[in-house]
Amino acid sequence: MGKEHRIETLQQIVDSNDKATVEEKAFIMNYGREYLLKGEHQKGLKWIKYAASHGYSDANFILxxxxxxxxxxxxxxxxxxxxxxxxxxxxDRYRSYSNRYGDGWLRQAREEGYKLYMGKQL
Structure with a gap:
């Protein structure tokens, strides 16, 4: 599937608030992040919010x-x-932040948010 067709398909999922596979949610979050980085904030936020509201935890960190x-x-x-x-x-990957980092969990969560926003691998 070409990138333009994929984006079109994902746009339909986001616009209709339909269910997506885990792979589609990952693409939605990553394309949303790309839109944010290009300054297309409203479109990017819509895509990221979709991923977050459908259980893609990394999207919450970007938000x-x-x-x-x-x-x-x-x-x-x-x-x-x-x-x-x-x-x-x-x-599960993040669940223990509050236990591992105590009062520093928020600092660690902010660092993860930055890494995910910038597209860096964890």
Whole structure:
């Protein structure tokens, strides 16, 4: 499947709020991140919010990063923290942040949000 066809298919999923496979959610999050990085904030946020609302935990960290830094949204540290917490609680890979890092869990979650926003592998 070519990239343009894939994006078109994913756009239909996001617009209709249909269910997606895990692979499609990953593509949706990554394309959403690319839109954010290109300055297409509203489109990027829509795609990232879709992935987050359909259980893709990494997307919560990107939303947290966006709210922490005012990227396409009004800067709001409380909303950012809620997204970081949601991401931390929804995936085994992150679940132990609050246990491992105590008060430093939020710092670690912010670092993960930055890495995911920038597209760096964890």
């Amino acid at each position: 947290g990063y966006c709210y922490d830094n005012g990227i396409g949204v009004t800067k709001d540290s409380k909303i950012a923290e809620a997204f970081y917490l949601q991401g931390s609680n929804s995936c």
